[in-house]
Amino acid sequence: MGQRKRIWLEKLRKIKGYSQEEIANLVHIDRSYYSKIESGVRIPSPATAEDLADLLNFHVSIFExxxxxxxxxxxxxxxxxxxxxxxxxxxxxxxxxxxxxxxxxxxxxxxxxxxxxxxxxxxxxxxxxxxxxxxxxxxxxxxxxxxxxxxxxxxxxxxxxxxxxxxxxxxxxxxxxxxxxxxxxxxxxxxxxxxx
Incomplete structure (x- = not known):
């Protein structure tokens, strides 16, 4: 995957009123790992992808x-x-x-x-x-x-x-x-x- 910032993910996070630190804590990952997911540098693990999808109300298949x-x-x-x-x-x-x-x-x-x-x-x-x-x-x-x-x-x-x-x-x-x-x-x- 080429690096593409996940602006949609950032917007969903902001709509819910979470900082990157807060969302990372809620899905039990390091803030820097979450930041890399949002910036498009990292693909989340399947478990993290599901946790993010549940928390922000989107379908996990978007990552795929x-x-x-x-x-x-x-x-x-x-x-x-x-x-x-x-x-x-x-x-x-x-x-x-x-x-x-x-x-x-x-x-x-x-x-x-x-x-x-x-x-x-x-x-x-x-x-x-x-x-x-x-x-x-x-x-x-x-x-x-x-x-x-x-x-x-x-x-x-x-x-x-x-x-x-x-x-x-x-x-x-x-x-x-x-x-x-x-x-x-x-x-x-x-x-x-x-x-x-």
């Missing part, structure tokens, strides 16, 4: 995803992969739309980021996945700054190593993008048709 060949293969793919907690707040996101920064979304839900029909549908899909504890798939349109995107969204429940439901994961594959200029042109055309 970071080191996976798929992580690099998907970097330029039209796909967004994310984890969210039981409050539907992001705990990790990969490859977000340029409107959103992968770090700033941590701890926020979709409507917090932008209240629009697509994000409301996405939150409803996530709620249903959590409530029913089963995977669900849906096509959703999202208005973005550069156009209208259509995604095929698959959401799955996430369980920790003890079998407790801790949130969910989503994979959103871009099916179509209509540029903002095309959306505006379509809107004007339909307005003209309605007026005539």
């Amino acid at each position: 995803l970071e080191d996976s060949p798929f992580y690099f293969a998907l970097q330029d793919a039209p796909m967004i992969v994310a984890h969210f907690n039981l409050n539907l707040e992001y705990t990790w996101i990969f490859n977000p739309h340029p409107n959103f920064d992968a770090v700033s979304v941590i701890g926020m839900n979709d409507v917090d980021l932008e209240d629009n029909p697509g994000n409301r549908q996405l939150m409803e899909l996530k709620r249903k996945v959590i409530a029913e504890g089963r995977p669900i798939r849906k096509i959703i349109e999202f208005p973005m700054s550069d156009g209208l995107y259509t995604y095929d969204v698959s959401c799955h429940p996430l369980f920790n190593d003890k079998g407790a439901l801790i949130g969910g994961s989503s994979a959103s594959t871009e099916l179509r993008k209509v540029d903002k200029t095309e959306v505006s042109h379509c809107d004007r055309t339909s307005e003209n048709l309605t007026l005539n």
Whole structure:
């Protein structure tokens, strides 16, 4: 693994109000070891990874995803992969739309980021996945700054190593993008048709 600072981990720690020293004490490791995990220098042992995941409410697989060949293969793919907690707040996101920064979304839900029909549908899909504890798939349109995107969204429940439901994961594959200029042109055309 190349050294990549785990800014998502730092943000989750800060959201919970822990210093590096406090979190290290809570998971029974040395502060310098924790610091190296957060800075991307060290990969945590499986036990430490599970303890951190339990304490900060994220899924332990994030550490494995970071080191996976798929992580690099998907970097330029039209796909967004994310984890969210039981409050539907992001705990990790990969490859977000340029409107959103992968770090700033941590701890926020979709409507917090932008209240629009697509994000409301996405939150409803996530709620249903959590409530029913089963995977669900849906096509959703999202208005973005550069156009209208259509995604095929698959959401799955996430369980920790003890079998407790801790949130969910989503994979959103871009099916179509209509540029903002095309959306505006379509809107004007339909307005003209309605007026005539």
